[in-house]
Amino acid sequence: MAKQNTVFKDAYNRCLKLLAETSSLPSEPELGQVLGVSRTTVRAILSRFEEAQLIAWDKRKKNVLRQPRPDDYFPTEETDSLAEIIERSFMRRILAGGAEPGMQINELELAREIGTGTTSVREFLIRFSRFGLIEKRPNSHWILKGFTREFALELTEVREMFELRSAARFVSLPDDHPAWEELREIETLHREMLADIDNRYREFSELDEQFHLLVHKASSNRFIVDFYDIIAIVFHYHYQWNKTNARQRNARALEEHLAYIEALRSHDPAKAEQACRRHLQSARETLLQSIP
Amino acid sequence: MAKQNTVFKDAYNRCLKLLAETSSLPSEPELGQVLGVSRTTVRAILSRFEEAQLIAWDKRKKNVLRQPRPDDYFPTEETDSLAEIIERSFMRRILAGGAEPGMQINELELAREIGTGTTSVREFLIRFSRFGLIEKRPNSHWILKGFTREFALELTEVREMFELRSAARFVSLPDDHPAWEELREIETLHREMLADIDNRYREFSELDEQFHLLVHKASSNRFIVDFYDIIAIVFHYHYQWNKTNARQRNARALEEHLAYIEALRSHDPAKAEQACRRHLQSARETLLQSIP
DNA sequence: GATCTGTCTATTGTAGATAAAAGACAGAAC
DNA sequence: GTTCTGTCTTTTATCTACAATAGACAGATC
Known part of the structure; x- marks a missing residue:
């Protein structure tokens, strides 16, 4: 096999969902736009839809014939x-x-x-x-080289330098910068998750990444933003791996994030620095605890 | 061709130099050690030496028969x-x-x-x-994305954070740390180069890299040390590319390095920081000037 | 008994081939 | 005249194959 057709399969599955909500599909370029794939792939999807008698396709007309069934989807293992x-x-x-x-x-x-x-x-x-x-x-x-204590210490050292600098930049962003709006949305998500923490604490990992990435982006420095990839992957797998006290740890982190967000909002560099330091320190401790 | 045999050719050339200085070559493992290649490659070299009638090879005896001539060497283009x-x-x-x-x-x-x-x-x-x-x-x-002004600014921003931190670590290294000895050697090279600056200013690039890498290594942080690769490659090609006022620029940088080295030696963090900042600022200016 | 050599095997570096996916262009449909 | 479709070409992602190189082991040599 030369190339997996995972792009096709993944887009096919996503397109099935679109199809479930409408009676006729839009133009090929538009579908390509929505699905994030080329027209070649869109046409392959449409052909397959036609074969599966999901749509009747004639040039610009793509009328939905029936609702997709669960077995119309490709299994998720094949879409990665x-x-x-x-x-x-x-x-x-x-x-x-x-x-x-x-x-x-x-x-x-x-x-x-x-x-x-x-x-x-x-x-x-x-x-x-x-x-x-x-x-x-x-x-x-x-x-x-291993996921050792030294690794974690070196990683967090750089992380702290970068995040402190990014937080300092963040507080001085102009009021009309889109980051403020995004921060507000993230804050809402935090409050929602905290309100139902017992059921939702497992979703924290993703929100954590989203929040810190937003902060790092305020640096406008590609090296700082790129470095966040490393942090994200380490914490991502770390969360999957070390589940002891997950609920409690995540609840605490959410609280810290909220304090941090408030400090950023205050536009006061000293407050932001303090909140940032406090959160980074507990993040560091959590990470270190998980290493034997 | 499946794999270039550049390792062989490069080691062959280096081995020719060894051969010129002795009447009999050492054992295969020892040669491998010296040349940094496996015994397989050493044996390939020895076979070729024998074919070229450079040595008489019989088990442990590898007697030199004649001095290598210029045309015994592989052309340098083939060794990269x-x-x-x-x-x-x-x-x-x-x-x-x-x-x-x-x-x-x-x-x-x-x-x-x-x-x-x-x-x-x-x-x-x-x-x-x-x-x-x-x-x-x-x-x-x-x-x-291009070698733009933004790129240079982002690069130098991180560089400055990392180098300041590394310099701070450097001053507190214990007196018996090998870095001090290395620093002394580098200082000597600086003085030698400065004494004959008109003829040797082109060699500065390499010395510059050596010096800053030494400083960065004091951080004991793989991310900081690895980041220096980026700086090194950018400055390396930058030096090759922008030759205006090279002599003068390099002379100035050498002076700054000497002041910086002295400040490190003083073990005084404030002095080191000041000297580091001064040099980094002029390095940044030089880099920026070369960008249109 | 330590080190070396002869021989053999396993792994890496690189080229070439091919299906999937992107994308270009002209003519058709609005 | 803009947007869409049909068709075709180019490029990427991935596999397989093979020479260069590394590395292992047993027997030979000191």
């Missing part, structure tokens, strides 16, 4: 891109399995285990190497 | 790894040629131009993307 699959497998291995620092990583073995070609694994490792968890020996293997 | 070739071609294109921001980058076209396969170009672009100069549109092309 190869890169996502590799990332998940790899993170599971290094976080859960025997992740001793110094271990060698073998491209071929990884590829076989994941059931994919070496090229994709190799490209993943190259991309992943910027996270500082692995290192390449040219013409030879990769070395796992 | 593919990655180096691609990097150079690419940097030339984006720094010298029409480097309008927003331009699309085409893997296939680049590969054809450089005369290599797409895989290598692709991997290079992935690795290079962490420098923030290009960005990928999945399933589609890369976009050149």
